[in-house]
Amino acid sequence: MPHMDVPGGRLYYETEGKSENPALLLIHAGIATLRMWDPLVTPLAEHHFVIRFDTRGFGETGSDDVEFSNCDDALRLLDELGVERATVIGSSRGGQIALDLAVEHADRVAGLVTIGSGPSGFPEVELSEAEDELFDTMDSTWEARDWPAHMDAEVRLWAVGPLRDPGDIDPDFLETARTLNRFNISKIDENPVPRALEPPAFDRVVDIDVPALVVVGEYDITPALMQFEYLAEQIPGADSMRLDDTAHLPSVERPGAFLTVLEPWLSRHDL
Structure with a gap:
């Protein structure tokens, strides 16, 4: 089982596909681990180098109770694998990390896909x-x-x-x-503290200049639906898609339907 040492922790990661193919970096939701991507990895790996990891506080990654940067962890993993640029695909919290990467480290991001995600710094939304x-x-x-x-x-x-x-x-x-x-x-008893991006991504997504796909489930909660609308409007040229009959985990609930959107989108943008 591959692990990589990072300051104050050890990241668990998995790869599939040929390393010379375009890279995809998959970042899981906060109610999951890298296992959420299991149904997607094999088909995606036919034409891509698929990288996924457990972020600190999740799955098989271990961490001391230290302050850290999710972006730095992701970049260290790309460096370890010799990947200069990747299309970053993030679900929920993972999508927020992907957005932070896209605005703060644009040279490392070839494309961006968010699923039920919002940018860091998004204003609080009233709940139903x-x-x-x-x-x-x-x-x-x-x-x-x-x-x-x-x-x-x-x-x-x-x-x-x-x-x-x-x-x-x-x-x-x-x-x-x-x-x-x-x-x-x-x-539960691990308490690594993620360092917030400053300034946050909220006002910076307008500067994203790579292909972007913004996805949300039809029955997601109000904040996620509003964040979806914001990203679809503010990221220049972004494509968007609501996945019917799903909530916050559309790529897990309907992986086949998600792939029918993702794979042609990747191909269309040569990612």
Whole structure:
């Protein structure tokens, strides 16, 4: 199992495909690990060098309780693998990291794909009543330190979404979402502190000059939907897509549908 030493930690990563092919860097959501990309890696690796890693506080990466930069970790991994530029594909929190990379290290980013993501520094958005209730459940389970219940509450909010009934969701997808999130219980007592980008990406996305694809699930929460609209309008020339019948994890819930959009987009932009 490949690990790479970074200041105050050890990143777990995986690669697939030929290293001479165009590189894709996949950054997972905050309720998952690099395993969320499993259904996509093999088809993408036919024509790409696919790189994915567990960020600090998640999966099989280990970290001391230190301040660190998610961008620096990603760049160190690219350096380790001899990759000068990559198309960065990030889901949720991973998409925010991808946006930070695109505005702060434009020379290393060949293309950008965000899934249910917003830029760092995005203003707070008022939640719906249903969303407020789901967040309250997450808060109460966190305070009780009931980690399985807390992570199931996260899945209810993010993977199901406030407008859908769990009984209407594919049970295999729900089990996958629970498994992805519960793997991170072992990291609860790790407290690495991510250093915020200054200035944040919010006012800087207008300067992104690489191909960009902005994706959101139809039933995602209000802030994610508003962030999607903002990115689609503010990133010059950005393509955008709402994936039907999904919430915050569209690439996990409907990987085939996601690939039917992603692969032609990559080809069209020679990425």
